[in-house]
Amino acid sequence: xxxxxxxxxxxxxxxxxxxxxxxxxLDNAATTQKPEAVLAAVAxxxxxxxxxxHRGAYSLAIRATEAYEAARAKVxxxxxxxxxxxxVFTRGTTEALNLVAGSYGRANVRAGDTVVVTAMDHxxxxxxxxxLCQEKGATLRMVELTDDGRIDLSDFGRALExxxxxxxxxxxxxxxxxxxxxxxxxxxxxxxxxxxxVDGAQSTPHLNVDVQxxxxxFYALSGHxxxxxxxxxxxxxxxxxxxxxxxxxxxxxxxxxVWDDHATYNKIPHKFEAGTPNVEGAVGLxxxxxxxxxxxxxxxxxxxxxxxxxxxxxxxxIDGVTVYGPRDHRAGVVSFTYGDIHPHDIATILDQDGVCxxxxxxxxxxxxxxxxxxxxxxxxxxxxxxxxxxxxxxGSLVKAGALFGxxxx
Amino acid sequence: MDTSLPEPKLSTLYQELILDHYRRPRNKGSxxxxxxxxxxxxxxxxxxxDLQLRVDGDVIRExxxxxxxxxxxxxxxxxxxxxxxxxxxxxxxxxxxxxTAMMHGDEAAARDKSLGDLRALAGVSKFxxxxxxxxxxxxxxxxxxxxS
Ligand SMILES: Cc1ncc(COP(=O)(O)O)c(C=O)c1O
Numbered sequence: 001x002x003x004x005x006x007x008x009x010x011x012x013x014x015x016x017x018x019x020x021x022x023x024x025x026l027d028n029a030a031t032t033q034k035p036e037a038v039l040a041a042v043a044x045x046x047x048x049x050x051x052x053x054h055r056g057a058y059s060l061a062i063r064a065t066e067a068y069e070a071a072r073a074k075v076x077x078x079x080x081x082x083x084x085x086x087x088v089f090t091r092g093t094t095e096a097l098n099l100v101a102g103s104y105g106r107a108n109v110r111a112g113d114t115v116v117v118t119a120m121d122h123x124x125x126x127x128x129x130x131x132l133c134q135e136k137g138a139t140l141r142m143v144e145l146t147d148d149g150r151i152d153l154s155d156f157g158r159a160l161e162x163x164x165x166x167x168x169x170x171x172x173x174x175x176x177x178x179x180x181x182x183x184x185x186x187x188x189x190x191x192x193x194x195x196x197x198v199d200g201a202q203s204t205p206h207l208n209v210d211v212q213x214x215x216x217x218f219y220a221l222s223g224h225x226x227x228x229x230x231x232x233x234x235x236x237x238x239x240x241x242x243x244x245x246x247x248x249x250x251x252x253x254x255x256x257x258v259w260d261d262h263a264t265y266n267k268i269p270h271k272f273e274a275g276t277p278n279v280e281g282a283v284g285l286x287x288x289x290x291x292x293x294x295x296x297x298x299x300x301x302x303x304x305x306x307x308x309x310x311x312x313x314x315x316x317x318i319d320g321v322t323v324y325g326p327r328d329h330r331a332g333v334v335s336f337t338y339g340d341i342h343p344h345d346i347a348t349i350l351d352q353d354g355v356c357x358x359x360x361x362x363x364x365x366x367x368x369x370x371x372x373x374x375x376x377x378x379x380x381x382x383x384x385x386x387x388x389x390x391x392x393x394x395g396s397l398v399k400a401g402a403l404f405g406x407x408x409x
Numbered sequence: 410m411d412t413s414l415p416e417p418k419l420s421t422l423y424q425e426l427i428l429d430h431y432r433r434p435r436n437k438g439s440x441x442x443x444x445x446x447x448x449x450x451x452x453x454x455x456x457x458x459d460l461q462l463r464v465d466g467d468v469i470r471e472x473x474x475x476x477x478x479x480x481x482x483x484x485x486x487x488x489x490x491x492x493x494x495x496x497x498x499x500x501x502x503x504x505x506x507x508x509t510a511m512m513h514g515d516e517a518a519a520r521d522k523s524l525g526d527l528r529a530l531a532g533v534s535k536f537x538x539x540x541x542x543x544x545x546x547x548x549x550x551x552x553x554x555x556x557s
Contacts, residue, residue, distance in 0.1 A: 342479035344454040
């Protein structure tokens with residue numbers, strides 16, 4: 001395992017106390033804390049390099065543009081993108097997925113066509129497809145899950161019999177921690193001619209991702225879930241697909257020539273980056289990639305999976321606790337309930353001990369309905385979490401049980 | 410494992426009376442022939458309430474609810490429906506105001522006997538994110554009587 005205490009020292013926020021306790025931050029699937037290196041990169045950008053990109057003819061603007069484009073190349077390398085111009089900077093996963101639905105989807109999906117999603121998709125990989133299908137008169141087919149929270153491959157096969165135009169799924173589930181066999185799903189979907197959209201919000205921060213190996217068509221990621229600033233993220237796509245797609249937003253930067261009543265568009269990726277981009281976010285994202293690569297994604301994945309295992313072992317020893325999701329092929333996300341204690345009550349009680357977890361539907365209401373719970377409590381780990389954090393979680397959970405009249409095991 | 414006792418603040422929040430209403434909610438279910446019905450959700454945590462009233466003239470004869478959610482929202486709904494029985498609508502709205510005041514830390518409101526069992530929820534005022542939970546049924550009440 002990683003030396004979490006040493007890593008934690010790089011994260012100023014984690015030195016804080018919360019309600020008189022050491023802050024135990026276990027909501028990393030929602031967002032992550034930022035290391036000094038990222039904070040410094042953003043501050044340094046504003047102190048030394050800030051100017052509007054792709055416009056100015058002066059040296060400062062050229063340096064800002066170089067920093068922005070270097071960040072693009074860095075992100076491309078991180079996920080082994082097809083080419084740097086196949087990386088479109090977005091506000092995050094949500095915007096990247098809306099871009100695919102709004103541009104590729106609108107151009108390629110017609111009445112009577114099918115779009116396939118899964119019952120474990122985050123609302124951001126579901127609602128854009130609902131909107132598209134409603135607009136086009138297309139069918140949205142949701143693939144069911146197995147009882148232990150994996151994509152049901154036989155139902156996935158049945159959904160593919162409809163020869164969908166688009167198949168969308170998450171690489172890693174934010175609510176269950178399931179790591180899906182993304183390359184296999186992409187291969188099956190391609191065999192029936194579908195375009196494959198992978199929600200990489202929870203995989204990019206935690207696994208060694210190679211989009212060419214996955215062989216998807218579109219891959220969405222969020223910077224803030226991988227140590228970078230909020231409002232940074234990217235759509236990674238096959239350049240030929242982006243070339244053929246209509247623009248998504250209109251405005252500056254995305255155009256080539258503009259007449260009174262029409263315009264021609266810029267090259268990719270700029271065609272999809274209307275307006276002044278989030279340069280500080282891109283610069284911060286590049287610094288986050290450097291930080292993560294220095295430690296190594298394999299080691300990070302191993303560390304989190306080990307922590308999740310320790311957490312599952314400890315939590316299931318508490319009488320009344322149910323842990324959701326598969327036993328293996330899972331990431332560092334542990335979703336659970338405790339008897340009849342509502343997850344929101346659990347979160348309030350844990351907060352008094354400085355333990356931050358998420359309680360709710362995790363933007364996955366169709367999944368919650370299938371689990372037959374209104375909500376779950378969720379602890380999600382990252383590289384700065386250690387066994388001490390799991391101990392704090394379990395200890396505080398026993399207190400929650402005591403308040404609600406459960407006897408500690 | 411750390412098994413030290415919970416903070417006093419938490420014990421005040423999760424009192425016996427609150428857990429009792431959470432686990433054995435009063436007036437849970439639906440009414441036959443309600444005159445007023447409102448559904449509300451708290452998007453933060455997914456708490457849900459369907460409140461139904463039978464108002465006769467100006468008096469709430471009966472209030473029932475169907476709900477899913479945390480102990481605070483469910484206990485508040487249970488206590489509220491008990492209190493509303495046979496209350497004139499203006500008095501019910503005045504109670505909603507007292508309840509809101511108590512949630513915002515008004516100590517006089519927390520001692521106001523007219524709030525009945527609900528005074529057990531006074532501790533919620535120390536947990537700002539939970540105030541919405543306690544007020545969800547009351548917001549449903551206000552919506553219900555004002556929408557008619
Ligand atoms: C699986 C998954 N998809 C999509 C999102 C949306 O990401 P963002 O809010 O950064 O756009 C999240 C995070 O909330 C997520 O966990």
